[in-house]
Each structure stands twice: as C-alpha cells, then as structure tokens.
Amino acid sequence: MVCLGLFLGWRIRHKNEDAIWLWGISIVCEFWFTFSWLLDQLPKLCPLDRATDLVVLKEKFETATFNNPTGKSDLPGIDVFVSTSNTKKKPSFVIANTILSILAADYPVEKLSCYVSDDGGSLLTFENPESYFNLKKYSYKNRVHTDFVNDRRRVREEIKTMKQRIEVAGDDPVESISKATWMANGTHWPGTWINPSSEHTEDDHAGVIQLSSSKVGLLPIILPLSMVVSLIKLKPPSDEPLFGNNEEDTPLDFTNIDIRLPMLVYVSRQKHPDYHHNEKAGAMNALVRASAIMSNGPFILNLDYGHCQGVDSMGGMLGYALQSRLRKPLLSHSIRGDKFGNSSFLIASIPVVELQGRLADHPAVKYGRQPGILTSAPRELVDASTIAEALSVISCWYEDETEWGQRVGWIYGSMIEDTVTGCRMHNRGWKSVYCVTKPDAFGAIAPRNLAERLHQVFRWATGSVEIFFSRNNALLASSRMKILRRVAYLNVGIYPFTSIFLVVYCFLPALSLLIGQFIVQTLNVTFLMYLLLITLTLCTLSIFETMWSAQRDGSSSWMLTLCSKIAHRCLTVVAALPDWMSAGGPPSFYALGYRSVVHGFRLPFEYTLFFTYKRFYAV
Numbered sequence: 001m002v003c004l005g006l007f008l009g010w011r012i013r014h015k016n017e018d019a020i021w022l023w024g025i026s027i028v029c030e031f032w033f034t035f036s037w038l039l040d041q042l043p044k045l046c047p048l049d050r051a052t053d054l055v056v057l058k059e060k061f062e063t064a065t066f067n068n069p070t071g072k073s074d075l076p077g078i079d080v081f082v083s084t085s086n087t088k089k090k091p092s093f094v095i096a097n098t099i100l101s102i103l104a105a106d107y108p109v110e111k112l113s114c115y116v117s118d119d120g121g122s123l124l125t126f127e128n129p130e131s132y133f134n135l136k137k138y139s140y141k142n143r144v145h146t147d148f149v150n151d152r153r154r155v156r157e158e159i160k161t162m163k164q165r166i167e168v169a170g171d172d173p174v175e176s177i178s179k180a181t182w183m184a185n186g187t188h189w190p191g192t193w194i195n196p197s198s199e200h201t202e203d204d205h206a207g208v209i210q211l212s213s214s215k216v217g218l219l220p221i222i223l224p225l226s227m228v229v230s231l232i233k234l235k236p237p238s239d240e241p242l243f244g245n246n247e248e249d250t251p252l253d254f255t256n257i258d259i260r261l262p263m264l265v266y267v268s269r270q271k272h273p274d275y276h277h278n279e280k281a282g283a284m285n286a287l288v289r290a291s292a293i294m295s296n297g298p299f300i301l302n303l304d305y306g307h308c309q310g311v312d313s314m315g316g317m318l319g320y321a322l323q324s325r326l327r328k329p330l331l332s333h334s335i336r337g338d339k340f341g342n343s344s345f346l347i348a349s350i351p352v353v354e355l356q357g358r359l360a361d362h363p364a365v366k367y368g369r370q371p372g373i374l375t376s377a378p379r380e381l382v383d384a385s386t387i388a389e390a391l392s393v394i395s396c397w398y399e400d401e402t403e404w405g406q407r408v409g410w411i412y413g414s415m416i417e418d419t420v421t422g423c424r425m426h427n428r429g430w431k432s433v434y435c436v437t438k439p440d441a442f443g444a445i446a447p448r449n450l451a452e453r454l455h456q457v458f459r460w461a462t463g464s465v466e467i468f469f470s471r472n473n474a475l476l477a478s479s480r481m482k483i484l485r486r487v488a489y490l491n492v493g494i495y496p497f498t499s500i501f502l503v504v505y506c507f508l509p510a511l512s513l514l515i516g517q518f519i520v521q522t523l524n525v526t527f528l529m530y531l532l533l534i535t536l537t538l539c540t541l542s543i544f545e546t547m548w549s550a551q552r553d554g555s556s557s558w559m560l561t562l563c564s565k566i567a568h569r570c571l572t573v574v575a576a577l578p579d580w581m582s583a584g585g586p587p588s589f590y591a592l593g594y595r596s597v598v599h600g601f602r603l604p605f606e607y608t609l610f611f612t613y614k615r616f617y618a619v
C-alpha cells in the first residue's frame with residue numbers, strides 16, 4: 001500500500017505536460033487498479049482457520065447417555081440438494097459420482113436425504129463406466145485387498161450384462177433410450193421426451209418426483225444410478241442396521257455389511273413457458289419445499305452436479321453449525337487461512353453457511369425448518385399422499401404472489417444467485433464460517449476449455465453487474481453487514497468495471513507508438529524503480545502467503561514444501577495468465593455493456609455462450 005501510495009504521489013507530481021490527456025487517462029486507470037487491488041486485499045485481512053474436532057462431535061452425539069440410552073445417533077438431519085440441468089453438457093455419470101459420494105458419506109443414513117433436481121426433466125442419457133472397467137492394468141493392482149479385485153471383476157461383469165440388455169432393446173443404444181420415454185411400469189414419462197412433443201419439452205413439462213425406495217420407478221430414470229441401485233440393492237433406511245446376506249441375487253457379498261443407504265429422491269419441477277423458471281435458484285426453491293414435506297432436515301447442503309464431497313465433510317460442517325450447543329469446544333481456531341490469492345474464496349464459502357430458518361411457507365410445514373432443531377425422532381415413512389403434496393409444491397404457479405425468490409429462499413434476479421442469496425442472508429444477520437477441512441471437503445469440475453471458461457466468467461460478470469445495479473448492491477446493505485464482508489461483496493459487484501480500465505490501459509502503449517508520447521515525460525530511473533519496487537512487493541507478498549499456507553499444513557520440512565509451493569505458484573501464475581487476459585477483460589466488458597445498455601433484457605443461463613462468442617469473435 002505504501003509503495004502504491006508513493007508511486008501515485010510521484011505520478012501526480014510529474015505530469016507529462018506535452019500530452020496531459022494521455023497522462024490523465026493513465027492516472028485514472030492507475031487509481032482504479034489501486035482501488036480494485038485494495039478491494040481484493042481487504043477481505044483477506046484477519047484470516048481465521050477453523051477445524052471441527054470429529055471425535056468430540058461423535059462423543060457428544062453418538063455415545064449412550066442418560067437421555068440417549070441406546071447411543072443412537074442424535075445428529076440432526078441433513079437434506080442434500082444436487083442440481084443438474086442440461087444432460088448433453090453435463091454427463092450423467094458425473095452426477096452419478098456426486099450422488100455416490102453423498103450416499104457414501106460418514107453420516108447416519110437415516111438422517112441423510114439426497115434430492116436430485118433435474119432441470120432437463122430428461123431420462124438421463126446412458127453413459128456407461130466402460131472406460132474404467134476396460135483399463136487393462138489398473139493402479140490398484142497388488143496394492144489392495146484381493147476382495148476388492150474380485151468385487152471389481154464381478155461389478156464389471158454385471159455392467160457388461162446390463163449394457164447388453166440395453167443394446168438388445170434396440171439396434172442403436174441411443175435409440176433405445178429414446179423409446180424409454182415409456183417407463184418400465186408401462187406409463188409414459190411425464191418429463192421431457194427424447195423426441196419432444198407438446199408438454200414434453202425441456203421448458204414445458206409436468207413435475208416429477210421419484211423415490212429410490214420405489215426401486216421400479218427409479219430404474220428407468222437414472223441409468224447409471226440404476227446400476228448402482230441394482231448392484232447394492234437399495235433399501236429404505238431405518239435407524240437399525242440392516243445386514244445383507246448372500247442369498248440375494250447380487251454380484252457382491254454383503255454378509256455382515258450394513259446395506260442401508262440414505263433416502264434418494266429424483267425431482268424435476270414443473271416447467272411452463274408462461275413462467276420464468278429462474279434457473280438454479282428456482283430449482284433450489286422447489287427442492288426446499290419438496291424436501292420440507294418429505295424429510296424436513298433442519299440443515300441443507302447444496303451441491304452442483306459435479307461437486308463430489310469427502311466422507312467427513314458433513315460432520316465437519318455441522319461442527320460449525322452446532323458449535324453453540326456444545327459446552328466442550330468443538331472447533332480449534334488458528335489464524336492464517338490457506339486459501340489466499342483469490343478474494344472470491346470468501347464469497348465462495350458463503351453457500352456453505354447453514355441454511356436454516358423459516359424458508360418453507362406451506363401449511364404442511366407451517367413451522368418450517370426451525371433453527372437448530374434436532375430431529376431425534378425417527379423419520380416418518382413417505383407415502384403416496386406425501387408425494388402428491390410434494391408434487392403440488394413443485395408446480396410452476398406455486399410461487400405466484402408469494403415472496404419466494406424475493407425474500408424467501410434462494411433469491412432471483414441475478415445469474416449468480418449464490419452470491420445474492422448469501423448477501424441477503426448476511427444482511428439479515430446470518431453468520432457464516434469459512435470451512436477448511438483436511439482433506440478438502442469438496443472436489444468440483446472446472447470448465448474444460450477456453451470457450452466454457454469464457455462462458456462461465458461472462459455469466460459471472462453479468463450476474464455481478466446485475467447485483468451492482470440492484471438493491472442488493474453491498475453499498476445499500478444494512479448495518480448488520482460486517483465491514484470487510486461488505487467490501488468483499490462490493491468487490492464482487494464492481495470487478496467487471498475494471499475491464500474498462502484494463503482495455504483502455506492496454507491500448508495506451510499502442511497509442512504512444514503512434515503519437516510519440518508516453519504516459520510519463522521521460523522514462524527516468526525513478527519511474528522504473530517504482531515499477532520494479534511494486535513488482536517485487538507483489539512477489540514478496542505472494543511468497544509470504546505461500547509460506548503461511550506451508551506452515552499451516554504443518555509439514556515437517558516446510559522449506560521443502562515452500563519451494564515446491566513457490567514452484568507450483570509460479571506455474572499457476574504462468575498458466576493463469578492467458579485465462580486472466582481472456583477472461584478478466586473482454587467477457588466482463590461485454591457483460592457490462594449488455595447489463596448497462598440493454599438493461600432489463602434477460603440472458604438465458606445456458607445460451608450466453610452463443611451470445612458472447614458470436615460477438616466476441618466478430619469484434
């Protein structure tokens with residue numbers, strides 16, 4: 001900050017009298033860059049690193065006490081929401097992995113429900129796990145128990161036969177799926193048809209809810225999942241362990257293994273051309289209501305279609321949420337976080353906040369999800385009338401003349417609904433914690449190519465500009481919004497504007513060549529020294545951040561860690577440069593143009609790609 005201050009001071013005192021306008025433009029840009037750098041840095045002040053003590057968590061909630069003589073888990077229920085939309089772009093096997101990671105979580109099965117929202121409303125396309133099973137030599141060989149090798153062989157055979165069964169259904173496997181718009185029970189699929197006809201397209205179809213325990217219903221719907229289901233013989237969970245036996249017709253031996261799995265629900269909300277579906281925010285709100293009727297877990301965890309989670313993450317996160325209920329400290333605090341270098345991490349942590357409170361307004365859930373309520377009573381069975389009721393709350397007119405999306409649930413009106421919703425929650429005094437777990441709690445898929453990445457940053461920038469020009473602008477937030485958090489939100493709303501200054505500033509050298517004038521009168525030593533000083537300071541800052549994160553990892557040879565991390569960081573910087581140059585500038589620039597000039601025009605979530613690139617490359 002001192003370097004930048006001195007530099008700017010020097011620049012103001014040494015005008016280029018021969019081209020005062022050029023000097024003026026460059027000074028304005030430099031002031032903006034300093035401002036946006038500050039906005040980036042401030043939220044990183046006072047980093048706090050917390051970790052849940054899982055042993056204490058288990059001790060508190062899963063040991064026999066006077067109030068809980070059986071020692072059955074007393075942990076609260078969690079409803080996990082996974083969203084998917086376009087199955088062409090989002091392979092169904094990816095979401096199958098996400099769902100598997102949830103079903104495999106180290107959390108009492110009877111307390112966990114997994115809701116899959118499919119905005120495509122489609123029978124997911126079949127993509128088989130052949131590539132994994134076709135590997136001639138796989139890396140586990142000689143390193144794992146022979147049981148695993150044998151099980152793997154059996155699963156491979158099972159999948160082969162399943163594939164054959166699918167191929168027998170028609171010459172072309174894809175063709176056979178298109179006929180599967182008729183479900184196995186002889187009724188037609190209420191959602192999107194492969195050959196769409198009226199009321200069976202992606203934007204116009206009835207609501208669908210399918211429960212994993214009604215196995216027959218699920219089988220034709222999610223094919224990769226159906227494999228999983230048929231392989232492990234899904235059972236509706238009760239709070240008593242259920243041991244498998246080998247008599248059943250399964251390829252795996254489940255003797256003495258608890259075969260219960262969490263409740264798995266497939267939801268595709270109703271769509272109608274007359275109603276805006278509000279993308280992911282709309283899908284999440286439908287799930288909030290449907291789940292309130294079906295399981296009403298006091299906590300919600302929201303994952304995207306490709307966010308796999310680690311086995312311990314649920315307990316890890318609950319540790320934060322339940323902290324106030326425990327006398328023995330559950331959290332260890334230490335300063336210095338790991339994830340420096342990207343201020344958006346603060347914002348990215350926001351969806352992890354416990355999303356409780358009165359979100360549901362349906363009579364069946366009159367009291368909503370009461371804050372902090374612990375559901376120790378066993379969950380009631382879900383019957384046909386419950387499903388009918390859940391179907392009614394995912395209809396598209398359900399939100400008519402209600403406050404859903406305005407004040408209740410996920411907030412509508414921006415493409416980055418996670419940020420707006422987080423902002424509104426903080427604004428109302430919700431607390432959030434930045435969750436750092438070891439190993440990482442979640443793994444996600446990054447965009448696979450430049451076009452996808454540009455599409456994503458364009459969408460984010462559009463969302464940011466939408467926020468900036470709305471009442472959700474951080475400057476208008478209530479006094480409950482903490483100051484650094486306000487700065488972080490402000491940064492999210494303001495960063496696309498940097499693109500204007502970037503484009504102008506990058507243009508100046510070319511202009512200088514043409515007119516023979518530069519932003520300074522002469523390239524004197526002081527100017528160059530300042531540039532060098534600023535560059536060196538930034539590098540040092542980077543090294544410090546790396547050192548802190550190396551220390552945090554508690555590595556015994558932290559020098560070695562440091563060296564490898566510095567090398568890694570250098571590589572990252574080099575690799576990120578093209579990304580920064582392509583993504584940081586033009587997409588934000590366009591987003592800004594669209595939002596400010598063509599205000600009120602809504603860009604479709606998925607089709608921004610077409611919009612950007614036609615223009616981008618034309619220019």
Ligand SMILES: O=c1ccn([C@@H]2O[C@H](COP(=O)(O)OP(=O)(O)O[C@H]3O[C@H](CO)[C@@H](O)[C@H](O)[C@H]3O)[C@@H](O)[C@H]2O)c(=O)[nH]1
Pocket residue numbers: 082083084085086090117119278279280283303304305306415416417418456459460463605
């Ligand atoms: O109409 C829609 C559009 C999208 N989605 C889902 O929303 C999620 C995010 O979409 P994606 O295309 O993966 O966007 P990303 O930019 O990768 O996602 C980030 O940015 C989004 C805001 O733009 C947030 O919603 C996400 O939580 C955040 O991870 C995915 O699971 C989609 O399936 C829907 O459910 N319905």
Ligand SMILES: [Mn+2]
Pocket residue numbers: 304306445
């Ligand atoms: Mn994504």
